[in-house]
Amino acid sequence: MDASRQERSGVEVNVISFELDASDVELYEAARGLLLTAHHTENHRVAAAMRGESGAIYLGLHIGSKRLNVCAESSALANARMAQEPSIHSVVAVSMDGEGEPQVTNPCGLCRELLRTYGTETSVLIDAEGEVGKIRIKDLLPYPWMRAAETEWDTRPPRMEESVR
Ligand SMILES: [Zn+2]
Numbered sequence: 829m830d831a832s833r834q835e836r837s838g839v840e841v842n843v844i845s846f847e848l849d850a851s852d853v854e855l856y857e858a859a860r861g862l863l864l865t866a867h868h869t870e871n872h873r874v875a876a877a878m879r880g881e882s883g884a885i886y887l888g889l890h891i892g893s894k895r896l897n898v899c900a901e902s903s904a905l906a907n908a909r910m911a912q913e914p915s916i917h918s919v920v921a922v923s924m925d926g927e928g929e930p931q932v933t934n935p936c937g938l939c940r941e942l943l944r945t946y947g948t949e950t951s952v953l954i955d956a957e958g959e960v961g962k963i964r965i966k967d968l969l970p971y972p973w974m975r976a977a978e979t980e981w982d983t984r985p986p987r988m989e990e991s992v993r
Pocket residue numbers: 899900901935936937938939940
């Protein structure tokens with residue numbers, strides 16, 4: 829991979845892979861198929877497909893009103909958990925481009941936090957500025973929110989280095 833891609837994507841080369849396999853494409857096709865069927869400009873703007881550890885695919889759909897939106901990833905996750913999936917292997921979300929073609933869409937901040945709660949190794953297909961790549965959720969959200977009492981470490985208070993005082 830060349831340096832320009834690294835610079836463009838803003839993501840370190842060693843955490844994102846652009847070598848997708850058949851299961852990644854199948855996951856995308858599942859989400860694409862759902863969005864083509866269910867898309868609505870307000871009520872259903874995004875579709876998601878999630879692969880559980882069993883290999884099964886679970887679909888999810890954004891639901892929204894004028895004031896409220898619930899991301900597609902959440903219903904995909906609920907479907908996977910209802911089917912007793914112990915963990916999530918991979919996930920992709922798609923939304924419509926200007927020509928009515930579903931494109932890979934990066935998970936929002938809330939979904940990154942949500943997905944990470946259910947496993948740090950989950951692969952997420954992302955739009956890295958025009959090229960679809962694959963990244964683990966722990967690399968997509970490396971420093972998640974947590975209460976001070978929940979960390980496994982003791983955090984030292986911020987302080988200046990001696991040399992710059
Ligand atoms: Zn979201």
